[in-house]
Amino acid sequence: MAYKRQFYPGTTSPAVARRRLMDPKVKLQKLREVPIEDVVKLMGHRNPGEDYKSIHPPIEEGSEPDCPIRKLVTPIDGAKHGDRIRYIQFTDSVYFAPVSPYQRAWMYLSRYRGIDTGTLSGRQIIEVRERDLEKMAKEFIENETFDAALTGIRGATVHGHACRLDENGLMFDAWQRYLWDPKRKEVKYVKDQVALPLDKEIFVGAPASMEDLKKRTTIFRADGVDMRDDKEVTKYQHRIHKLRTLGGYQPFKVKGV
Amino acid sequence: MSSNPPAEYAGVPLPEVRITTTRLLFAETTEKVLNGFEEIEHIRQVTMSGESLPRKINSGPNKGLDNNHTQRRTIKVGGKDVELTTLVGNFFIELDVEDDMVLDETVGKIKAVCDAHIEHGFNLEIGRYSKYRPTLTDYRGV
Numbered sequence: 001m002a003y004k005r006q007f008y009p010g011t012t013s014p015a016v017a018r019r020r021l022m023d024p025k026v027k028l029q030k031l032r033e034v035p036i037e038d039v040v041k042l043m044g045h046r047n048p049g050e051d052y053k054s055i056h057p058p059i060e061e062g063s064e065p066d067c068p069i070r071k072l073v074t075p076i077d078g079a080k081h082g083d084r085i086r087y088i089q090f091t092d093s094v095y096f097a098p099v100s101p102y103q104r105a106w107m108y109l110s111r112y113r114g115i116d117t118g119t120l121s122g123r124q125i126i127e128v129r130e131r132d133l134e135k136m137a138k139e140f141i142e143n144e145t146f147d148a149a150l151t152g153i154r155g156a157t158v159h160g161h162a163c164r165l166d167e168n169g170l171m172f173d174a175w176q177r178y179l180w181d182p183k184r185k186e187v188k189y190v191k192d193q194v195a196l197p198l199d200k201e202i203f204v205g206a207p208a209s210m211e212d213l214k215k216r217t218t219i220f221r222a223d224g225v226d227m228r229d230d231k232e233v234t235k236y237q238h239r240i241h242k243l244r245t246l247g248g249y250q251p252f253k254v255k256g257v
Numbered sequence: 258m259s260s261n262p263p264a265e266y267a268g269v270p271l272p273e274v275r276i277t278t279t280r281l282l283f284a285e286t287t288e289k290v291l292n293g294f295e296e297i298e299h300i301r302q303v304t305m306s307g308e309s310l311p312r313k314i315n316s317g318p319n320k321g322l323d324n325n326h327t328q329r330r331t332i333k334v335g336g337k338d339v340e341l342t343t344l345v346g347n348f349f350i351e352l353d354v355e356d357d358m359v360l361d362e363t364v365g366k367i368k369a370v371c372d373a374h375i376e377h378g379f380n381l382e383i384g385r386y387s388k389y390r391p392t393l394t395d396y397r398g399v
Contacts, residue, residue: 155317157314165281166281166283167280167283172344174309174310175326195317196322
């Protein structure tokens with residue numbers, strides 16, 4: 001019997017949302033339109049229209065060593081051109097952000113090739129070849145995993161994911177990279193991800209309502225959906241905990257769990 | 258011979274009101290709340306805490322650049338200039354009261370000020386949350 005890939009257990013809404021984001025067959029919903037020039041400006045790695053800098057000659061030039069693995073793996077577009085590796089980093093608020101850093105890692109690794117991602121308490125960095133990164137960044141700013149108020153694009157000083165929201169409902173940012181625009185009722189970025197002031201304001205749309213976010217989030221919370229209310233998820237967590245406690249790095253040696 | 262620490266402590270554990278706001282307050286709201294407290298008798302001192310707003314960008318490739326955070330500014334409290342360096346989320350109000358009746362009355366007035374100006378809600382508790390006499394750390398750098 002062919003193996004059918006499984007993603008996450010559970011029946012509650014965060015469990016279903018986790019499964020959905022991880023499944024590469026599910027097309028994520030696009031919620032807003034941000035031009036690619038603006039995405040490039042927000043990241044601040046190059047100026048829009050500027051050539052991509054390279055760190056090695058294009059693979060097609062044939063200067064690669066004779067290696068069976070290199071022949072086996074199809075390079076991503078940026079690797080073909082020898083692009084630099086650049087990054088984008090998202091911070092997700094604990095106040096029902098659409099996704100949280102750990103699920104971002106699962107989602108990225110499940111959906112993309114040629115990436116390196118790192119999870120920290122409140123932020124998730126993704127490193128990839130520059131031209132591929134720009135496409136991915138645009139996708140992730142425009143789709144349902146991004147919320148204008150509760151997701152931040154922050155390269156450094158990401159502090160804020162576990163802070164209370166401000167009076168406008170925006171996640172705290174010590175560098176105030178984004179502001180609330182009361183006229184348009186949207187959030188606008190005025191600094192790039194490392195706080196360099198932008199030459200124009202970049203609008204990333206209106207924040208979703210808390211009601212909607214509570215339905216969409218992947219976060220289990222005592223004041224939302226409690227993880228203990230999902231029997232299957234709890235069982236799975238207990239099993240991992242037990243295997244890790246009893247077996248350390250050799251969980252397969254623990255019998256009867 | 259030792260110098261005195263800069264802070265002035267009551268020396269006795271006077272009651273303290275702790276207000277924790279549901280949302281972090283903008284400078285404008287903090288100014289209104291503090292000016293509301295100015296009118297109330299029996300308040301010995303007000304301490305605020307919250308999330309720090311740096312004056313300069315303090316890390317990354319643009320370290321040293323001005324931060325220009327719109328909420329880091331000087332507010333007027335009782336005619337005096339107060340420089341705000343945080344987005345305020347807690348007030349600790351030390352009360353100079355001797356009996357429960359005055360305490361209740363003062364707390365009622367504090368609550369009324371908060372109700373009038375803090376839109377998104379707050380939590381108010383009475384207890385003792387900070388020290389009331391000098392300790393070794395007060396002498397650091399004296």
